[in-house]
Amino acid sequence: MRSKILLSILLVTLIFSVSVSAKEEIFSLVDEEGNIITKTSLMLSEGDIYISADNSEYEVIGKEDDKFKVHKKGTVDLSAYLTYPIEIQTQGGKPIIGIYHTHSDESYAPGEPSRPYPGQIYQVGKALKDALEEHGFQVDWSQANHNPHDGAAYTRSRDTAAKLLKNNPITVIDVHRDAVPDPEFYSTEIEGQSAAKVRIVTGKQNQNRTGNFEYAKALKAKADNNYPGIIEGIFWAKGNYNQDLGPRMILLEFGTHVLPLEDALVSAHRFADVIAASLPEGGGRAERSGAKSGVFWVILLALGGLGIFLLINKEGLSGLKNIGQKFTHALRKQRGKE
Structure with a gap:
């Protein structure tokens, strides 16, 4: 009975040791000149990409023992x-x-x-x-x-x-x-x-x-x-x-x-x-600029409606021609800003 308990403890210890050693396995990324580019605990595969601190781009092309062989593809312009x-x-x-x-x-x-x-x-x-x-x-x-x-x-x-x-x-x-x-x-x-x-x-x-x-x-x-x-x-x-x-x-x-x-x-x-x-506060440049454009259109339409009302009352239907020209000018001006 005691021998079975000791055997069980030994097996658990061995399993735990294997688990820990596998978890802590470290690999080096080595280029074609033998330079160590970096080290990692990640298990990589052929085709994986690594961009280094200086923005050099490397591709994993193979593995030998605890080394991943990498090929420098070039420099990434960020x-x-x-x-x-x-x-x-x-x-x-x-x-x-x-x-x-x-x-x-x-x-x-x-x-x-x-x-x-x-x-x-x-x-x-x-x-x-x-x-x-x-x-x-x-x-x-x-x-x-x-x-x-x-x-x-x-x-x-x-x-x-x-x-x-x-x-x-x-x-x-x-x-x-x-x-x-x-x-x-x-x-x-x-x-x-x-x-x-x-x-x-x-x-x-x-x-x-x-x-x-x-x-x-x-x-x-x-x-x-x-x-x-x-x-x-x-x-x-x-x-x-x-x-x-x-x-x-x-x-x-x-x-x-x-x-x-x-x-x-x-x-x-x-x-x-x-x-x-x-990630600018508010949710991204495109969305914020779109929101500003929306506000512009609301204000512009409101002013346009007010202008039409005043012109109709003051000048009659002939005033619509003038307000149309002003509205077209405002549209062109806004598109130029965007």
């Missing part, structure tokens, strides 16, 4: 995204942003990288929430627990993401930290403060893949402009990450577990500025 016209339909009131955490155990140094719920990643989520609220957004922050940190975590967090989408948010963010053990890939300074770089991850296995990737590039363009160096890179990788549920759903990794929590908190506050710059 300048056009500084005026990226994100069109967003809002329901009135403050624009809503959703935040949740698929990996509820993630934490930072010093201490264990994985901790009982809630992990320190929730403090990063709260810092992002508070900063976004200062920008005028309404933030729905879910503190739901999706432990354990295993392959089914995204299945459990899917329900959370779906609930957040019921309030029609303009974006939903899954807040993480990476597991790369080398701080050099994520350590930076922002305005003299020690900070953690942020990596954006978008999935290719969903119908929103192109739009989310474009959204990620728009965020990086704003980040490069406002806080150069805050973005570690963008992965457009095989995977879903629950991003099939709606548009502008992204995964953000705030540093890695070997950096202190304080560095991730600094980056959360700064990245809120980036999000606010990419």
Whole structure:
């Protein structure tokens, strides 16, 4: 009997060890000259894309042991995204942003990288929430627990993401930290403060893949402009990450577990500025300009009606010709402005 108990304990220990080691497996992206471009805990596939901090674009072309071989395709010009016209339909009131955490155990140094719920990643989520609220957004922050940190975590967090989408948010963010053990890939300074770089991850296995990737590039363009160096890179990788549920759903990794929590908190506050710059309060340039045009037409029509009434009473029907000319002139003037 005792031998069976000992055997059971041994089997559980082995299973747990295999699970932990698989979860912490780290891969290097290596170019054709043998240079290490970056490291990641993501399991990549051929055809996946990585845009580095300097906007070099790499494509995964193969795998050898713990290395993904990548080919440099060129450099991505993100300048056009500084005026990226994100069109967003809002329901009135403050624009809503959703935040949740698929990996509820993630934490930072010093201490264990994985901790009982809630992990320190929730403090990063709260810092992002508070900063976004200062920008005028309404933030729905879910503190739901999706432990354990295993392959089914995204299945459990899917329900959370779906609930957040019921309030029609303009974006939903899954807040993480990476597991790369080398701080050099994520350590930076922002305005003299020690900070953690942020990596954006978008999935290719969903119908929103192109739009989310474009959204990620728009965020990086704003980040490069406002806080150069805050973005570690963008992965457009095989995977879903629950991003099939709606548009502008992204995964953000705030540093890695070997950096202190304080560095991730600094980056959360700064990245809120980036999000606010990419998603202007009110729901996007196109919608706001359309609203202004609508107000113009209401005022113009009201004035036109008043003018017709006055002219008919003062000049008779002959006054309609003059008001018609004035109305046509106003139309041409407005079209010239647009």
